[in-house]
Amino acid sequence: MNKGNDLGIIGLGTMGSQLALNAAENGIQVSVYNRDIGLEKGTVDNFIESLPNNFEINGFIEYHAFIASLNHPKTILLMVPAGIIVDTVIEELLPFLDNGDILIDGGNSFYKDSNRRYRNLKEKGLHFIGCGISGGSEGARHGCSMMPGGSKVGYDITKNIFSKLSSKDKNDHPCMNFIGNEGAGHFVKMIHNGIEYGEMQLIAETYSYLALYMGKEEIASLFKSWCKQGYSSYLLEITIEILTKKDEKGYVLDRISDKASGKGTGQWSVNAGLELGSVVSVMAAALNARLLSSDSELRQNDLQVFPKGNIPQLAEIEILEAFFFARLINHLQGFHLIQQASTEYSWHLNLKEIARIWTNGCIIRSELMEQLAFTETFWNGLLDLEWVKDTLESNLNSVRTLIRRSAELLHPMDAYSSAFNFWLALNKQQLPTNLIQAQRDYFGNHGFKLSDGSDDNLHHYAWN
Numbered sequence: 001m002n003k004g005n006d007l008g009i010i011g012l013g014t015m016g017s018q019l020a021l022n023a024a025e026n027g028i029q030v031s032v033y034n035r036d037i038g039l040e041k042g043t044v045d046n047f048i049e050s051l052p053n054n055f056e057i058n059g060f061i062e063y064h065a066f067i068a069s070l071n072h073p074k075t076i077l078l079m080v081p082a083g084i085i086v087d088t089v090i091e092e093l094l095p096f097l098d099n100g101d102i103l104i105d106g107g108n109s110f111y112k113d114s115n116r117r118y119r120n121l122k123e124k125g126l127h128f129i130g131c132g133i134s135g136g137s138e139g140a141r142h143g144c145s146m147m148p149g150g151s152k153v154g155y156d157i158t159k160n161i162f163s164k165l166s167s168k169d170k171n172d173h174p175c176m177n178f179i180g181n182e183g184a185g186h187f188v189k190m191i192h193n194g195i196e197y198g199e200m201q202l203i204a205e206t207y208s209y210l211a212l213y214m215g216k217e218e219i220a221s222l223f224k225s226w227c228k229q230g231y232s233s234y235l236l237e238i239t240i241e242i243l244t245k246k247d248e249k250g251y252v253l254d255r256i257s258d259k260a261s262g263k264g265t266g267q268w269s270v271n272a273g274l275e276l277g278s279v280v281s282v283m284a285a286a287l288n289a290r291l292l293s294s295d296s297e298l299r300q301n302d303l304q305v306f307p308k309g310n311i312p313q314l315a316e317i318e319i320l321e322a323f324f325f326a327r328l329i330n331h332l333q334g335f336h337l338i339q340q341a342s343t344e345y346s347w348h349l350n351l352k353e354i355a356r357i358w359t360n361g362c363i364i365r366s367e368l369m370e371q372l373a374f375t376e377t378f379w380n381g382l383l384d385l386e387w388v389k390d391t392l393e394s395n396l397n398s399v400r401t402l403i404r405r406s407a408e409l410l411h412p413m414d415a416y417s418s419a420f421n422f423w424l425a426l427n428k429q430q431l432p433t434n435l436i437q438a439q440r441d442y443f444g445n446h447g448f449k450l451s452d453g454s455d456d457n458l459h460h461y462a463w464n
């Protein structure tokens with residue numbers, strides 16, 4: 001007889017507490033437990049006390065009672081910081097778990113850790129789900145984009161819970177679906193964040209270029225007009241708000257240090273690109289931009305070299321076209337990396353469905369994502385879509401103009417340049433990498449293949 005609660009949540013940080021409220025509001029019976037990891041003592045009591053009357057959530061401060069409050073099979077969502085703490089909590093829980101119980105890790109865990117946890121727990125008869133969750137605290141509270149991966153059996157049992165917690169797409173379908181085996185859910189969330197890095201950097205570079213000759217309010221209204229023309233995104237919308245936020249001390253943005261940091265998922269994404277042999281140069285440029293911004297030793301702040309005087313303006317349409325071009329490349333690279341991982345790990349990922357999951361609730365939701373998700377055509381890479389290729393071709397001239405101008409002004413545009421050079425290289429029939437092969441053969445006898453494709457063997461040349 002199951003008279004207990006449907007879901008146990010461990011961890012009452014920002015995300016865990018908001019998900020508990022979201023669940024309770026959606027008719028899910030919730031138990032919460034806090035391990036007091038980096039949180040004030042008494043968090044559970046404080047949380048329960050702060051609940052409005054109509055919220056019924058049971059709080060516990062010891063595992064026994066928490067576990068006893070749950071239905072069978074038990075479904076436990078871990079909302080603790082990624083890393084070793086996840087393993088520690090799993091270890092602590094193991095004595096209380098039975099065959100068929102379901103453990104969900106909703107943190108930003110590294111996908112290889114999720115691969116390992118999935119396999120270890122499977123051996124113990126437990127269903128492990130590594131679930132990427134995007135949308136910040138707002139999404140956790142009112143509907144987030146969810147990327148569960150790992151145990152399909154566990155997912156089928158808990159699907160209803162995921163559906164209730166997630167945001168809904170334009171057709172009112174949950175922005176959630178089973179992503180794939182092992183750590184596939186966390187892999188896809190990781191790449192979501194990598195794309196997020198690229199999107200943020202492209203907006204920042206666009207802003208920085210425009211700021212050479214436009215004020216913040218003017219830039220904000222230009223961005224607003226883009227949103228009205230079908231180019232809106234959550235990140236662009238919050239940027240408009242940020243740019244115009246003012247108080248008695250002036251613009252808030254002007255008081256914020258330009259040293260940017262990150263929690264690691266951007267770096268993991270770039271590493272995954274290198275490991276799987278998939279170029280993600282826009283997200284790498286975004287990561288580098290953050291690293292460089294914080295390198296106070298290398299940064300010279302030598303403003304003398306920058307030209308003064310009249311700055312030639314770009315037509316608004318040219319900036320918009322350049323921006324959309326670079327965003328398309330950023331998405332193309334991110335999805336390509338997902339596709340590479342899918343092949344490498346036999347995850348059978350559905351890229352179009354992933355785009356649909358990213359149309360609402362998550363940080364990279366945008367009209368572009370909707371175009372990718374709701375197109376009739378099946379695609380397994382952005383270049384399968386004719387309109388993407390056409391747009392890249394027709395917008396190429398604008399991005400060239402933007403880069404040329406910024407170079408003349410000695411203004412750094414690394415993410416834009418990466419997108420531009422990526423596309424140029426893809427479209428070159430002959431790349432200089434034959435010279436690389438010759439050099440490798442010259443000094444290391446590494447061999448090269450023939451350009452006429454007459455055989456697949458490695459050849460050597462007697463260079464000297």
Ligand code: 6PG
Pocket residue numbers: 108133134135136192193196261262263264265266362363
């Ligand atoms: C999300 C966000 C979220 C978090 C980022 C920030 O999808 O809700 O991506 O996961 O805000 O991890 O990442 P950085 O601290 O690395 O910028």
